[in-house]
Amino acid sequence: MSVSKICCIGAGYVGGPTMAMIAHKCPNIDVKVVDINETRIAQWNSDTLPIYEPGLDEIVKGCRGKNLTFTTEIDAAIKEADMIFISVNTPTKTFGVGAGRAANLEYVEKCARRIAEVAEGHKIVVEKSTLPVRTAEAVKRILSNASNGSTFDVLSNPEFLAEGTAIEDLLDPDRVLIGGERKEAIQELVDVYAHWVPTDRILTTNLWSSELSKLTANAFLAQRVSSINAISALCEATEADVDEVAAAIGTDSRIGPKFLKASVGFGGSCFQKDILNLVYLCEYFGLPEVAQYWEQVVRMNDYQKERFVSRMVRTMFNTVSDKKIAIWGFAFKKDTNDTRESAAIYVVRDLLLEKARVCIYDPQVTKQQVIQELEYVLSEGDNGISPAKRELIDNHVTFASSCEEASSDAHAIAVLTEWDEFAEVDFGKIHDSMKKPAFVFDGRNRLKQKNLVDSGFEYHGIGF
Numbered sequence: 368m369s370v371s372k373i374c375c376i377g378a379g380y381v382g383g384p385t386m387a388m389i390a391h392k393c394p395n396i397d398v399k400v401v402d403i404n405e406t407r408i409a410q411w412n413s414d415t416l417p418i419y420e421p422g423l424d425e426i427v428k429g430c431r432g433k434n435l436t437f438t439t440e441i442d443a444a445i446k447e448a449d450m451i452f453i454s455v456n457t458p459t460k461t462f463g464v465g466a467g468r469a470a471n472l473e474y475v476e477k478c479a480r481r482i483a484e485v486a487e488g489h490k491i492v493v494e495k496s497t498l499p500v501r502t503a504e505a506v507k508r509i510l511s512n513a514s515n516g517s518t519f520d521v522l523s524n525p526e527f528l529a530e531g532t533a534i535e536d537l538l539d540p541d542r543v544l545i546g547g548e549r550k551e552a553i554q555e556l557v558d559v560y561a562h563w564v565p566t567d568r569i570l571t572t573n574l575w576s577s578e579l580s581k582l583t584a585n586a587f588l589a590q591r592v593s594s595i596n597a598i599s600a601l602c603e604a605t606e607a608d609v610d611e612v613a614a615a616i617g618t619d620s621r622i623g624p625k626f627l628k629a630s631v632g633f634g635g636s637c638f639q640k641d642i643l644n645l646v647y648l649c650e651y652f653g654l655p656e657v658a659q660y661w662e663q664v665v666r667m668n669d670y671q672k673e674r675f676v677s678r679m680v681r682t683m684f685n686t687v688s689d690k691k692i693a694i695w696g697f698a699f700k701k702d703t704n705d706t707r708e709s710a711a712i713y714v715v716r717d718l719l720l721e722k723a724r725v726c727i728y729d730p731q732v733t734k735q736q737v738i739q740e741l742e743y744v745l746s747e748g749d750n751g752i753s754p755a756k757r758e759l760i761d762n763h764v765t766f767a768s769s770c771e772e773a774s775s776d777a778h779a780i781a782v783l784t785e786w787d788e789f790a791e792v793d794f795g796k797i798h799d800s801m802k803k804p805a806f807v808f809d810g811r812n813r814l815k816q817k818n819l820v821d822s823g824f825e826y827h828g829i830g831f
């Protein structure tokens with residue numbers, strides 16, 4: 368039997384693009400992406416998709432209305448599908464046991480219970496969300512109590528796409544990983560990907576190795592960023608240049624050149640959440656030394672963000688109070704509108720607490736999104752946001768629609784996302800419009816080659 372109908376629960380950054388790619392590459396498979404969030408589904412059905420991702424529009428618009436559907440009719444889609452992907456969010460728990468570390472599996476469990484309740488016949492259930500190792504055991508137990516006597520295979524198929532390059536990553540993945548028990552079920556999913564992925568890049572493992580490989584991959588990637596960021600601090604103290612150090616070590620084929628870009632700190636919805644989850648699992652399984660080892664990656668990242676703001680304050684004569692700071696970029700990396708755990712949130716928070724006035728420009732992030740992030744990060748648990756912090760947001764945060772507008776009359780520019788357009792502006796004009804000395808704090812070393820010192824700026828990058 369080959370799969371002819373797929374249902375994916377969760378129309379987010381992963382569910383949307385991955386299912387669009389399957390629909391695009393497998394015209395014979397009918398793909399339905401379902402979600403409880405009506406607004407999100409309406410956006411997927413509109414001209415403005417909920418996610419900004421280069422190349423995504425063309426693929427969605429090419430398949431939508433043919434073999435790709437976005438709908439809130441979850442039960443119907445579950446019933447008719449042969450294969451059901453669970454691609455819902457698995458955020459860090461904010462309450463109860465494991466708060467601040469463990470993954471909140473409430474949404475995954477709700478999906479499994481829904482499937483158990485409405486499915487008929489045999490279904491292959493695929494974990495696409497990033498999950499703690501051994502989650503499939505719980506999913507299998509829930510499914511084994513299905514109302515209609517249905518039967519299930521459970522597979523793990525973690526997603527490795529990175530935002531901003533999701534379409535490239537999905538078109539040409541380094542590997543697709545499928546963990547499972549029954550050979551025939553694994554083969555069904557291999558056959559879906561084999562429509563476009565060479566079979567030697569489709570790896571199959573047992574369930575637990577697949578689940579754990581996802582957390583491990585993110586931990587290793589984030590660890591490289593924290594390692595180079597740790598070295599960036601030492602470079603600043605010693606006149607070494609972190610980009611030169613990264614290039615020098617990256618030529619060693621055992622180390623390799625990728626993921627060695629020093630920055631203001633890694634962000635995104637995955638790295639911190641997945642490492643903290645790994646830390647929690649290690650503690651749970653009685654491995655405190657292993658837990659501490661990985662936790663340090665997150666601590667180093669926090670240090671890097673704090674260090675960036677301290678350096679700004681120190682350099683600007685020990686005060687940024689009432690100074691206008693232009694914030695260039697709020698997304699956690701370029702080519703995405705995602706701001707989850709973006710370093711910019713923490714940098715702006717700390718600048719606001721120093722009573723700076725910030726003017727924010729990001730080509731893809733909305734004002735409403737920035738305000739939401741700041742409200743969250745400035746609020747104090749269940750008590751919400753205090754009047755003093757509310758005042759900071761209301762009176763110290765403004766928005767601009769270009770780099771020029773954000774920088775006009777500013778004391779400093781802080782580059783927090785590496786958008787390409789930031790290197791294209793007229794720096795002479797920007798310098799003329801700023802207070803002097805005109806400082807640039809480049810959290811991405813994006814403008815390093817622009818010789819800003821020659822245009823009159825006082826330029827500070829990361830790690831040199």
Ligand SMILES: NC(=O)c1ccc[n+]([C@@H]2O[C@H](COP(=O)([O-])OP(=O)(O)OC[C@H]3O[C@@H](n4cnc5c(N)ncnc54)[C@H](O)[C@@H]3O)[C@@H](O)[C@H]2O)c1
Pocket residue numbers: 376377378379380381382401402403404407441454455456457474477478495496497498526527528529530636637
């Ligand atoms: N964002 C990434 O780049 C990325 C990459 C690889 C893996 N992941 C993992 O994939 C998973 C999903 O991440 P995301 O970024 O797509 O999350 P997201 O928040 O963008 O999307 C999740 C969606 O699931 C929906 N949902 C939640 N519970 C539901 C339910 N019971 N029924 C129907 N819909 C429900 C939500 O409404 C939301 O639209 C997470 O586990 C994440 O760690 C994310």
Ligand SMILES: O=c1ccn([C@@H]2O[C@H](COP(=O)(O)OP(=O)(O)O[C@H]3O[C@H](CO)[C@@H](O)[C@H](O)[C@H]3O)[C@@H](O)[C@H]2O)c(=O)[nH]1
Pocket residue numbers: 497526527528529530531585588592625626627628629630631632633634635636637638699700
């Ligand atoms: O050399 C580098 C590389 C990345 N970053 C930062 O690290 C963060 C994460 O970047 P990236 O990994 O490119 O984006 P994500 O979309 O978070 O993707 C990661 O997280 C996903 C979710 O699990 C995985 O699927 C991907 O494989 C994994 O790369 C961003 O803030 C980057 O700016 C650096 O500072 N320096």
